[in-house]
Amino acid sequence: MSIEWYIVLSSLLFATGAIGILLRRSPIVILLCLELMLNAGNLALVAFSRMVGNEEGQVFALVVMVVAACEVVVGLGLIVAIFRRKLPLDVDELTELRG
Amino acid sequence: MEAVLFFAAAIGALGGAIGVVAMRNPFYSVLALIVHLFSLAVLFLLLSSAFIAAAQVVVYAGAVMVLYVFVVAYVGSGDESAWEPLPGQRLLAPLLGAALFVELAIAVLASSLLALGSDGPEVEAGFGDPAAIGYLLLEKFLVPFEASSILLLLAAVGAIVLAGRRREGGRA
Numbered sequence: 001m002s003i004e005w006y007i008v009l010s011s012l013l014f015a016t017g018a019i020g021i022l023l024r025r026s027p028i029v030i031l032l033c034l035e036l037m038l039n040a041g042n043l044a045l046v047a048f049s050r051m052v053g054n055e056e057g058q059v060f061a062l063v064v065m066v067v068a069a070c071e072v073v074v075g076l077g078l079i080v081a082i083f084r085r086k087l088p089l090d091v092d093e094l095t096e097l098r099g
Numbered sequence: 100m101e102a103v104l105f106f107a108a109a110i111g112a113l114g115g116a117i118g119v120v121a122m123r124n125p126f127y128s129v130l131a132l133i134v135h136l137f138s139l140a141v142l143f144l145l146l147s148s149a150f151i152a153a154a155q156v157v158v159y160a161g162a163v164m165v166l167y168v169f170v171v172a173y174v175g176s177g178d179e180s181a182w183e184p185l186p187g188q189r190l191l192a193p194l195l196g197a198a199l200f201v202e203l204a205i206a207v208l209a210s211s212l213l214a215l216g217s218d219g220p221e222v223e224a225g226f227g228d229p230a231a232i233g234y235l236l237l238e239k240f241l242v243p244f245e246a247s248s249i250l251l252l253l254a255a256v257g258a259i260v261l262a263g264r265r266r267e268g269g270r271a
Binding site: 001002003004005006007008009011012013014015016017018019020022023024026028029031032033035036039042043046047049050051052053055056058059061062063065066067068069070071072073074076077078079080081083084089092 | 101102105109112113116117119120125128129132135136139142143145146147148150151154155158159162163166167170171173174185188189191192193195196197199200203204207208212216217218219220222226227231232235236239240243247250251253254255257258259261262
């Protein structure tokens with residue numbers, strides 16, 4: 001398969017994740033959609049690394065995985081903290097920081 | 100053979116992604132994301148990056164998804180209400196997403212990267228195996244490697260501070 005296919009698939013996945021973030025209101029599902037977008041970026045990085053023919057893009061993808069893991073840990077910590085305070089798990093009702 | 104595998108994995112990845120967005124119950128969204136991650140691991144294997152595929156399965160589909168399942172089970176997977184606070188959100192979001200995809204596709208296909216249309220150069224058998232990645236991580240990218248380990252430590256401490264139980268009457 002030519003590299004184009006992978007890049008088009010990656011942009012399709014990225015757009016799907018963006019639709020999810022715009023559409024959903026549960027913070028857990030929004031985090032899942034963030035994962036989708038990060039993974040689409042990873043796919044593009046690995047595809048470009050194959051296109052150029054060296055592994056440096058794959059190291060970049062590994063670092064993106066680390067960042068995604070950190071984001072999950074902090075995000076889920078926030079969700080657990082929201083749940084403990086008996087606040088609604090809905091991004092439209094958590095409006096304390098609205099300017 | 101390669102094309103069959105690619106399309107099977109691509110359908111799995113896209114179906115999983117759509118499942119994440121479309122499922123009402125967050126628990127099913129997490130399960131759909133696991134399908135998506137496994138399909139992506141197959142795609143990484145097709146791109147001859149074995150180590151990334153293994154890390155994807157072990158780190159993502161293994162550890163991270165277990166964390167998600169735990170939190171969804173703890174918080175309780177309440178379905179989203181059908182009530183829409185933002186009028187037109189359900190119509191506008193897919194439109195904006197489609198616009199984003201068209202924009203990305205134009206950016207890729209109109210770029211002057213000639214190698215995009217090819218399969219990429221021939222690579223030797225050791226391309227993307229753990230030895231090659233480890234050599235790069237510890238020789239060329241040592242500083243980013245250490246920085247990411249510090250980032251992981253900070254995230255762990257931050258999560259404990261955020262979600263830890265507060266003591267009675269005391270500070271966090």
